[in-house]
Amino acid sequence: MLQPVTLGSKTLADYTHIFGREQIAEIRELAAPLKGARVAHISATAFGGGVAEILYTLVPLMKDVGIDVEWQIIYGREEFFHATKLMHNALQGAPEDLTSEQWDTWLSYNEMNAKELPDGWDVCLVHDPQPAALHTLVPEKSRGWVWRCHIDLSTPNPATIERLLPYIRDYPQTLFHMEQYVPAGLNGKVNVVPPAIDPLAPKNMALSPDDAAYVCGQFGIDVDRPLICQVSRFDPWKDPLGVIDAYRLVKEELPQVQLALVGSMASDDPEGWDFYNATVAHADGDPDIFILNNFNNVGSIEVNAFQSQADVVIQKSIREGFGLTVSEALWKARPFIGGDVGGIPLQVENGISGYLVKSPEQCAARCLDILQDPALGKALGRRGKAHVRKHFLTPRYLRDYLEIFSELLGVGAEPSAAEGAA
Numbered sequence: 542m543l544q545p546v547t548l549g550s551k552t553l554a555d556y557t558h559i560f561g562r563e564q565i566a567e568i569r570e571l572a573a574p575l576k577g578a579r580v581a582h583i584s585a586t587a588f589g590g591g592v593a594e595i596l597y598t599l600v601p602l603m604k605d606v607g608i609d610v611e612w613q614i615i616y617g618r619e620e621f622f623h624a625t626k627l628m629h630n631a632l633q634g635a636p637e638d639l640t641s642e643q644w645d646t647w648l649s650y651n652e653m654n655a656k657e658l659p660d661g662w663d664v665c666l667v668h669d670p671q672p673a674a675l676h677t678l679v680p681e682k683s684r685g686w687v688w689r690c691h692i693d694l695s696t697p698n699p700a701t702i703e704r705l706l707p708y709i710r711d712y713p714q715t716l717f718h719m720e721q722y723v724p725a726g727l728n729g730k731v732n733v734v735p736p737a738i739d740p741l742a743p744k745n746m747a748l749s750p751d752d753a754a755y756v757c758g759q760f761g762i763d764v765d766r767p768l769i770c771q772v773s774r775f776d777p778w779k780d781p782l783g784v785i786d787a788y789r790l791v792k793e794e795l796p797q798v799q800l801a802l803v804g805s806m807a808s809d810d811p812e813g814w815d816f817y818n819a820t821v822a823h824a825d826g827d828p829d830i831f832i833l834n835n836f837n838n839v840g841s842i843e844v845n846a847f848q849s850q851a852d853v854v855i856q857k858s859i860r861e862g863f864g865l866t867v868s869e870a871l872w873k874a875r876p877f878i879g880g881d882v883g884g885i886p887l888q889v890e891n892g893i894s895g896y897l898v899k900s901p902e903q904c905a906a907r908c909l910d911i912l913q914d915p916a917l918g919k920a921l922g923r924r925g926k927a928h929v930r931k932h933f934l935t936p937r938y939l940r941d942y943l944e945i946f947s948e949l950l951g952v953g954a955e956p957s958a959a960e961g962a963a
Contacts, residue, residue, distance in 0.1 A: 543613035543657050546587045551601035551741075553936065559740055560936045568936060571943045572606035574952040578663040581683070582612040585625065585671035588805070590774065591736070591865050592668050592691050595938075598739035602939050608946075615654040615672045620646050625671045626812055631701035632670065633693050633778060633860045638700040648674060655679045664946055667712075674708040685949040688712040691736070692862040693883045695721040714949050718863045718884050732945055735887055737938035738868045738929070743841035745872055748849050756846035760831060760839075762799060767912050770801040770851035772844055772869070775817040775834070778860040779804075780880070782823045783901045785830065787857065790905035795912060798829070801847050805835040849873050852918065853908050857898065858882055868933040871895065871925030876911045876918035878904055888933060894925035 557565050582600060584592050596612050603610040617625075624643040631638050639647070651674035658665075658679060665683035667675055669691050676686045688709050694702065694717070706726050709715065713729045720733050738745055754764040762768060769788055773779040781802050788800040802820060806813045817834065824830040833839045848854055854870035854877050861883030868888050870877045877895035879885040889895040896907040911918045946952075 543583070543615060543654060543659075544587075546596075546600075546612040546614060548597065548601050548612065550605070551598065552605050553602055553939075555741060556934075556936050559930070560934060564936065564940075568940050568943065569606060571940060571947065572608070575943060575946055575950070576607035578608050578946065578950065579661060580608050580610040580664045580666065580946070581658075581662045582610070582666050582668065583615060583658070583672050583675065584612070584668040585615055585617065585622075587612075587614050590805075591863070594742075594744075594865065595736055596668075598742060598935050599939060599942070602935065603942070606939070606943070613658075615650070616657070617650050617671070621650045621671075628670050628701060628705070629692060630778075631698035632705070633862075634696045635698060638698055638704075644704060647671075651675060652678060655682075658682055663950060670705060673705065676712050677708050685714070685946075686712050687714045687716065687945065687949065689716045690722065691718070693718075693722055693860055694724050695719075695883075697724065714945055716945070719887065722862075730948070732941075734938070734941045734945075735884060735933065736863055736865060737933045737935045738865055738872060739935045740872060744845050745869055746845070748842075748845050750849070753846040753849040756843055757801075757850045760801075760833060760837075760843075762801065762831060762850075764850060766797045766799055767795065767852045768799045768801060768847075768850060769853045769855060769908060770803065770847050771855045771857065772803045772848060772866045773856060773858070775802075775804045775806070775813050775820055777816060778858055780857045780859045781816075781820045783859070783904070784855055784857050785820070785823050786901040787855070787904035787908065788830070790901065791908045791912070792829075794909060798912070799831070800829065801831045801833065801851070803831075803833050803839055803844055803847050805839070844869075845873075848875060851875055853878060853911050855904065855908075856880065856885060857901075857904055858885065861885055864888070867895075868929045871922070871929045874919075874922035874926045876921040877925060878907045878911075888929070889925070890928065893921075894928050895921055 587593050600612045624646045655675050655678035660682035662683035664685045666687045668689045710726050710728050716732045716734045717723050718735050771784050791798050848870050854875045856864050856866050856879040858880040863884030881897035881899050891897045898904045
């Protein structure tokens with residue numbers, strides 16, 4: 542059997558003061574015909590990435606509105622995750638495809654997990670490429686199937702997407718963050734559904750300035766000096782080396798500035814430690830650069846504190862599926878600078894609620910603009926929070942899924958508002 546994830550409980554009512562009474566009532570009305578539907582979320586890991594973070598909120602809220610939902614983790618060993626990490630990079634445009642042996646490894650683990658997947662589901666929702674073959678292998682185990690892609694497929698390695706396409710093209714429903722990510726050749730219904738953050742999760746709940754400063758001080762950060770922060774995996778696509786380069790340019794004009802690079806190491810990312818070490822090497826012992834991860838006791842509250850305390854929050858990705866850390870920073874009303882890639886521009890109105898950049902030099906220039914003009918930073922942050930409240934909070938994401946389930950199971954919902962959502 543696949544590994545079930547044990548979750549706490551959440552109630553949609555707790556979001557009323559943020560999302561609005563009418564909107565919450567609309568979600569419950571939409572969920573009523575789906576009451577008792579058996580839904581399985583299938584993913585590769587229960588911690589360390591955006592998919593897991595989303596599901597820790599989404600699954601309990603689905604349960605709260607009456608869906609009989611489970612979240613199960615596939616089985617995989619190092620050889621499998623090495624292959625799927627290579628696949629992930631290739632699908633985001635890296636030139637190296639999997640070898641024949643690595644494709645065989647991927648398929649054999651999918652076959653193994655397909656046998657272990659229980660049957661009798663109304664909806665089986667498969668996340669990302671790691672378990673993508675399940676629908677092809679055991680279509681009879683669920684009445685409806687959905688493939689949810691969380692990565693940027695806008696310019697995939699042609700050989701990789703060609704090899705993967707037969708396993709994803711016949712899913713009855715697929716979901717992507719943006720229209721540009723949808724590959725040609727899909728036979729089912731395509732939905733464009735950006736993800737969302739949980740405003741009540743420990744990472745995003747309101748934290749007092751004193752508490753944020755106290756937590757940051759525990760890690761050696763001088764809370765009386767300016768702080769730049771990036772929260773992300775240690776991954777070349779997130780460009781932490783470029784962030785260090787930008788910080789060094791800022792430091793030439795503002796010697797007191799500090800940098801925190803904060804990330805978590807995921808079980809399905811075997812390259813993470815290699816790139817973490819490369820980041821440490823690039824920092825070259827600078828005492829004002831703090832490189833931290835979940836093995837340094839950095840959890841959700843600590844990430845919240847770093848983002849809340851930062852004078853500038855960065856996500857200088859060079860390729861990005863969506864980048865929920867953007868909405869996290871904006872929800873805390875922090876001035877934000879991000880790479881002009883992937884889903885980041887959906888979350889940031891350039892020059893209004895933050896800045897979009899294409900190089901370390903541009904990033905450094907915008908950092909200096911903000912650090913030298915606190916009123917500008919406050920205005921950016923205020924407008925950013927309003928944008929996230931409207932577009933990128935979990936109740937909206939739950940509503941989109943309920944609409945898709947209703948259509949998939951034929952319970953009479955209106956055509957999905959999720960299509961084209963942004």
